[in-house]
Amino acid sequence: MLFNTHDPGKFAFSKHYYDLEDIKALTKANPNNLSNWGIIGVPFDSTSSYHSGSRLGPIAIREASNSFEKYDISYNRELITNFYDFGDLNVVHGNCRKTSENLEQAVDELLSLGLFPIILGGEHSISLSPLKSLSKEYDINDITIVHFDAHMDMIDTYQGEKCSHATVMRRIHELSPKKIVQIGIRSASLEEDNYGLSNDNIEVFTSNYLNYANEHVKDELASINGPIYLSIDLDVFDPIYVPAVGNPIPNGISPNDMNQLLGILTKKQIIGFDLVELSTNTLGDRSAITAAKIVYDFLTLIN
Ligand SMILES: [Mn+2]
Numbered sequence: 001m002l003f004n005t006h007d008p009g010k011f012a013f014s015k016h017y018y019d020l021e022d023i024k025a026l027t028k029a030n031p032n033n034l035s036n037w038g039i040i041g042v043p044f045d046s047t048s049s050y051h052s053g054s055r056l057g058p059i060a061i062r063e064a065s066n067s068f069e070k071y072d073i074s075y076n077r078e079l080i081t082n083f084y085d086f087g088d089l090n091v092v093h094g095n096c097r098k099t100s101e102n103l104e105q106a107v108d109e110l111l112s113l114g115l116f117p118i119i120l121g122g123e124h125s126i127s128l129s130p131l132k133s134l135s136k137e138y139d140i141n142d143i144t145i146v147h148f149d150a151h152m153d154m155i156d157t158y159q160g161e162k163c164s165h166a167t168v169m170r171r172i173h174e175l176s177p178k179k180i181v182q183i184g185i186r187s188a189s190l191e192e193d194n195y196g197l198s199n200d201n202i203e204v205f206t207s208n209y210l211n212y213a214n215e216h217v218k219d220e221l222a223s224i225n226g227p228i229y230l231s232i233d234l235d236v237f238d239p240i241y242v243p244a245v246g247n248p249i250p251n252g253i254s255p256n257d258m259n260q261l262l263g264i265l266t267k268k269q270i271i272g273f274d275l276v277e278l279s280t281n282t283l284g285d286r287s288a289i290t291a292a293k294i295v296y297d298f299l300t301l302i303n
Helices: 020-029 054-065 096-112 124-134 168-174 190-197 207-212 214-222 255-265 286-301
Strands: 036-042 082-089 116-121 144-148 179-185 202-206 228-233 270-276
Touching: 020 036, 036 054, 036 096, 054 082, 054 116, 054 270, 054 286, 082 096, 096 116, 096 124, 116 124, 116 286, 124 168, 124 228, 124 270, 144 168, 168 179, 179 214, 190 202, 202 214, 214 255, 255 286, 270 286
Parallel strands: 036 082, 036 116, 116 270, 144 179, 144 228, 179 202, 228 270
Antiparallel strands: none
């Protein structure tokens, strides 16, 4: 089966494809063009520890995407980026490692087509696989991870598991990236805080810091050189905007904060992007619409 996925519908404005060779020919003609993207949903939530339900995240995001116009008046831009929605990964519920292996293979296939990955969660454990895939094409020591989250996700083992939504940034840090920049953090264990403080290549901006000293974050993002992997846990938002997440925490960032920072990041060399932890079974709810808008804004701005 293609990408080991099934098809629950497409993200709005996804290009149709009839033949993978057509996609390859198109991306080969523009080898340095960072505007060719492939979407894969990962409906996996087996390591969720509070609100489960993010297995329905990809379907809720796609459904909400149909509420937007192709032209974005606030950016004065049309969504013209070339992207293909390949449906949802066939996950192995209850098995984080096997699901991660399936996802790594699927992202390998995306990269071989010349497409950069957009991964829709699912919970946060899914972020490790795209980075493992990308590190086969890029030097991992050159990649900066920009991580929006209420939580550091730097625990070594959580509930006895190395593969978990709560340990994913620790696993990514162990791959030796250039730097991990964490934005919106307002929940961590002492172990995680100490780990962050004892590693020079982990930069943590707490939620208060973001709210009251926004220029520091903007300057940090503007100064990044080289490839960037972007991981957005939707719990980075204040629950007033995005309540339907696995682990909501008060005092988060606003959609306006995200717009400003996305505007800076999309001028950089982003090579992969994931959006995780949407946990809703209500079509069209505000959390799903905010999630879909981030993907839509990303695709509008990245080209
Ligand atoms: Mn989180």
